[in-house]
Amino acid sequence: MEVANLEEIIANFVIQNKENYYRLAYYYVKNSADALDVVQEAIIKALSKKESLKNPDAIKTWFYQIVVHTALDLLRKQKRSVIVDDETLTIYDSGHTDHYDDMDLKKALDTLPIQYQSVIVLRYMEDLKINEIALVLNENANTVKTRLYKALNLLRIQLDEVEEGDFQ
Structure with a gap:
């Protein structure tokens, strides 16, 4: 061409x-x-x-x-x-820790290792097929399927824990 x-x-x-x-x-x-x-x-x-x-x-x-x-x-x-050293952070720290009782899907997704995040994002947010994801990530299609399954299970567990925590 x-x-x-x-x-x-x-x-x-x-x-x-x-x-x-x-x-x-x-x-x-x-x-x-x-x-x-x-x-x-x-x-x-x-x-x-x-x-x-x-x-x-x-x-x-x-x-x-x-x-x-x-x-x-x-x-x-x-x-x-390193953008800011620890001493500078301590000076500007208010001493208060933020606590959020509810965790949405985005927060749960951010806790996953990057290889699981990538598979979820490419599959569900970018609507790529398994074979396309495998090409993008330079992985075997079976590896992508395994990571997708594992990532979904990890998300399900995290979101179930958050949901249970809301009712306690």
């Missing part, structure tokens, strides 16, 4: 689906500015690696994979940097 044509296909696809990719990036990085950075960086990566898109029909999972990996890269970089 011609390089200029491939660039046009990628550009059109990203423009048509930009909200989906922003939402996915936002889910991972949890703030608007970083989500926009992730999408922008993913576009740059996609255009620079356009030759790796062998089949234009697979552009959806190909670009999802780039967005997920770019978001995870940003999270790893942020994890390595």
Whole structure:
């Protein structure tokens, strides 16, 4: 396929689906500015690696994979940097701990390990099929099924515990 044509296909696809990719990036990085950075960086990566898109029909999972990996890269970089030291946090700490009695699905999902979160988000929030998720995460389809089953069970347990706690 011609390089200029491939660039046009990628550009059109990203423009048509930009909200989906922003939402996915936002889910991972949890703030608007970083989500926009992730999408922008993913576009740059996609255009620079356009030759790796062998089949234009697979552009959806190909670009999802780039967005997920770019978001995870940003999270790893942020994890390595310390934004504020503990002493500064102590100075501004009011001494009060927030307590929330109810936990919604989002909070329960945030407690899961990232590999389980990714499978849930891609399956139920991005409506990808198991095989598409496997391609995005570079995993075996059976591994994705197992993680999805385990993640749903963990969520069910957490939400049941919260529900039981509401009535005690």
